[in-house]
Amino acid sequence: MNNEFIHKWKSQVKKGTLAFIILNVLKGNEFYGYELIEEVKKFTAIEIAEGTLYPLMNRLKKEGLATSKWVEQESGIPRKYYVLTIVGEETLSRMKEYWNDLEVSINKISN
Amino acid sequence: MKNIKFQHKPSQKLYHNYIKRIKKQIAILPKEDQLDLLMEFNSHIFEGLQKKKETSETEKLIDVLDKLGNPEDILKSTVAEKKLVQATKTFNPVHIFRALVLNIANGVSYLFFSILYIFLLAFGFLIFQKIINPTKVGLYFEKGKFAVLGKTSEPTATEMLGNWFIPVMIICAVTLYFIITLLLKLKQKVKK
Numbered sequence: 001m002n003n004e005f006i007h008k009w010k011s012q013v014k015k016g017t018l019a020f021i022i023l024n025v026l027k028g029n030e031f032y033g034y035e036l037i038e039e040v041k042k043f044t045a046i047e048i049a050e051g052t053l054y055p056l057m058n059r060l061k062k063e064g065l066a067t068s069k070w071v072e073q074e075s076g077i078p079r080k081y082y083v084l085t086i087v088g089e090e091t092l093s094r095m096k097e098y099w100n101d102l103e104v105s106i107n108k109i110s111n
Numbered sequence: 112m113k114n115i116k117f118q119h120k121p122s123q124k125l126y127h128n129y130i131k132r133i134k135k136q137i138a139i140l141p142k143e144d145q146l147d148l149l150m151e152f153n154s155h156i157f158e159g160l161q162k163k164k165e166t167s168e169t170e171k172l173i174d175v176l177d178k179l180g181n182p183e184d185i186l187k188s189t190v191a192e193k194k195l196v197q198a199t200k201t202f203n204p205v206h207i208f209r210a211l212v213l214n215i216a217n218g219v220s221y222l223f224f225s226i227l228y229i230f231l232l233a234f235g236f237l238i239f240q241k242i243i244n245p246t247k248v249g250l251y252f253e254k255g256k257f258a259v260l261g262k263t264s265e266p267t268a269t270e271m272l273g274n275w276f277i278p279v280m281i282i283c284a285v286t287l288y289f290i291i292t293l294l295l296k297l298k299q300k301v302k303k
Contacts, residue, residue: 033151034158051180054151055189062192070150076113077157078150 018048018056020099023084023092026066032079033057057082065091112150115157122169125176126156132182137190139209144193148186155179191217199296207292220298227291234284237261238277249276 025031025039036057037050060066065088070078084092114130117123133152137145159175160168179185191213198210211228214221240262241248249270251259258268272279 032154032158034155034162038162049180050155050178051185054148054155054185058189058192062196075157077115077154079154079158080147080151 014048018052019060020092020095022053022056022060023065023088023095026082026084027089027092030081030083032071032081036082060088064088112146112153115153115160117168117172119168122172125169125172129156129176129182133186136182136186140190140193141197144197148189152179152182188217195295195299199292199299202292204288207295224291224295227287227294231284231287231291234280234287238280241276241280249273250279 021040021044022036025036025043029039031039033053037048037053040048040053057066057068061068064085066082066084068080068082070080072078115126117126130149130153133149134145137148140148156172156175156179159178160171163171163174165171165174191210194206194210194213198206208228211221211225215225237248237260244262247264248262250257250272251263251265251268252271253265253268258265270276
């Protein structure tokens with residue numbers, strides 16, 4: 001077994017699926033950054049580098065998949081909540097279709 | 112932006128240093144974007160501190176900042192993207208130039224834009240040269256064919272533009288400038 005190869009492959013897979021994971025976690029929810037990271041960690045074993053979430057959210061916003069709004073807090077330090085747009089939801093369901101197809105193919109090959 | 116208050120000096124210092132690094136990294140963005148990014152990271156640090164279980168305040172903060180990562184690394188791509196958006200909105204040459212430099216790493220096409228930009232600077236340079244050296248700089252033809260745009264000491268070459276040299280160079284530069292900016296805008300639209 002080549003551990004180094006597996007390690008590199010895993011990090012490529014993580015990088016490639018992070019947007020898909022985030023969109024799934026965000027679906028039907030409204031989360032602020034820190035909360036979103038905690039949710040992702042709850043559902044997946046992926047240890048995301050927390051700082052990388054923000055550039056990704058910025059990109060999702062730029063692509064029109066998500067929007068955000070600032071909500072004032074009692075602490076005086078507002079939270080920025082993210083939510084999927086209609087385009088984001090539609091995009092996500094297409095991504096899911098692709099993911100399912102891929103899963104079927106991979107299961108066929110690897111069995 | 113409301114700063115987070117700490118009870119201990121070391122944590123206060125650590126926090127301020129981190130915020131300072133963020134500020135430095137995003138200083139070239141429009142004020143509005145700067146505030147938004149700063150507030151978001153501030154919120155992340157604040158929320159993180161509320162949820163950590165470490166005993167001391169400083170330990171909590173170290174853990175939050177450590178997990179968040181270096182501001183320089185995290186913000187690099189965001190700053191490049193936001194700068195490009197600003198550049199194509201404003202037509203300001205300084206913004207465009209900085210956006211191109213930041214985006215060269217993001218693809219060959221930006222390298223191409225940078226080369227176009229160097230051409231643009233070359234027109235400016237030619238005007239400067241013409242002022243310093245009026246008799247030897249110009250658009251030269253030799254035997255009816257284009258020979259040199261720039262400086263030459265070739266006696267057989269004839270200068271074609273005369274007093275029109277500087278205005279023509281300015282027109283070329285302005286035209287190229289608009290072409291570059293429009294192409295950049297177009298590219299942004301295609302990406303979307």
